[in-house]
Amino acid sequence: MKILSVLEAILKNPQFITNILQGEKEYYFLYKNSYKWSVAKGDDGIYYVHLYYLDYPSLAELATFTDWQNYNYKTWNTGLDQYDDNLFVQLYNLLAEKESGINDIFNDILSDL
Numbered sequence: 303m304k305i306l307s308v309l310e311a312i313l314k315n316p317q318f319i320t321n322i323l324q325g326e327k328e329y330y331f332l333y334k335n336s337y338k339w340s341v342a343k344g345d346d347g348i349y350y351v352h353l354y355y356l357d358y359p360s361l362a363e364l365a366t367f368t369d370w371q372n373y374n375y376k377t378w379n380t381g382l383d384q385y386d387d388n389l390f391v392q393l394y395n396l397l398a399e400k401e402s403g404i405n406d407i408f409n410d411i412l413s414d415l
């Protein structure tokens with residue numbers, strides 16, 4: 303499936319991940335300063351990846367959005383879609399690390415090697 307290749311590309315190029323915002327159980331981000339994405343972990347343990355392909359609303363508005371009925375986006379998940387959750391989990395964890403600043407701390411320490 304093409305989405306898995308896309309997730310691999312995002313994971314191999316984390317320098318293009320910017321503007322990370324944490325929602326309630328979801329991380330929103332830009333990829334290459336253009337593409338709006340989010341990744342969420344459901345209470346059921348299923349991971350969801352969303353691509354928001356319209357220019358509006360802004361990423362900040364998406365992070366607080368509550369009415370999804372009138373908005374177009376594409377979703378992939380590890381439940382019904384039967385995807386292996388490995389890439390979904392890796393992306394979720396990467397975003398959590400980048401958003402918290404842990405990634406920067408680690409990179410600074412590793413630069414001493």
